[in-house]
Amino acid sequence: MTAVKICGIRDAAGFDAAAEAGAEMVGFVFYPPSPRAVTPAEAAALSARLEGGPLRVGLFVDPTDAELEAVLAVVPLGLIQLHGAESVARCAEIRARFGVPVMKAVGIAAPEDLEALAAYAPVVDRFLLDAKPPAGASLPGGNAAAFDWRLTAGRVIPRPWLLAGGLTPETVAEAIRQSGAAGVDVSSGVERARGVKDPGRIREFVGAARHIICRQ
Numbered sequence: 001m002t003a004v005k006i007c008g009i010r011d012a013a014g015f016d017a018a019a020e021a022g023a024e025m026v027g028f029v030f031y032p033p034s035p036r037a038v039t040p041a042e043a044a045a046l047s048a049r050l051e052g053g054p055l056r057v058g059l060f061v062d063p064t065d066a067e068l069e070a071v072l073a074v075v076p077l078g079l080i081q082l083h084g085a086e087s088v089a090r091c092a093e094i095r096a097r098f099g100v101p102v103m104k105a106v107g108i109a110a111p112e113d114l115e116a117l118a119a120y121a122p123v124v125d126r127f128l129l130d131a132k133p134p135a136g137a138s139l140p141g142g143n144a145a146a147f148d149w150r151l152t153a154g155r156v157i158p159r160p161w162l163l164a165g166g167l168t169p170e171t172v173a174e175a176i177r178q179s180g181a182a183g184v185d186v187s188s189g190v191e192r193a194r195g196v197k198d199p200g201r202i203r204e205f206v207g208a209a210r211h212i213i214c215r216q
Contacts, residue, residue, distance in 0.1 A: 002184065003024045004184055005186070006186060007186065010037075016050075019054055024183075026056060030071055043058075058077045058079070079102070079103055091120060107130055108147045114152070129181075133145070146165045149174075149181075169190070171189075
């Protein structure tokens, strides 16, 4: 079974739709410049809507220990997503200090970008392979940009991984076919406006991902 992650959840409608559709993960963005950012209190309130359900993932960009502590004190995160320029040593430090699994986002544009995975593999639990931000982009992710999905086809990725970047309900099946991904992550592709999730699009995305997996 593939892993489907709906990232950038900011309201009850989006959270409920992701849970009801059967997404394995929901992502809360703790990066204030993002239009999808939430406060620890807001994420805690959304998470409390359902006992159990999707794994709660916290997205951080080069976080300090204090920032991580503030979130973990109130939000039951099952995975810390590091989406900045965190070094191998910093990833290892966060994982050891907080005792929460870590997923490192790695920007991909060319085959050589995949070479960075080997160094991070011993200190993280998952990878998120995302498109490198377009020139001039102000955010490290969520830019509706995709990389060439064929770059990962047949490649041995040293940890479980999710494919991200420019995915939509219309493209996710082909992305899975071309990339060989066992998991997918979407944010802007299921929004009706920037930072506002569309429950219908969430259901369509999960259904499209499930459909291709059932056919394989």
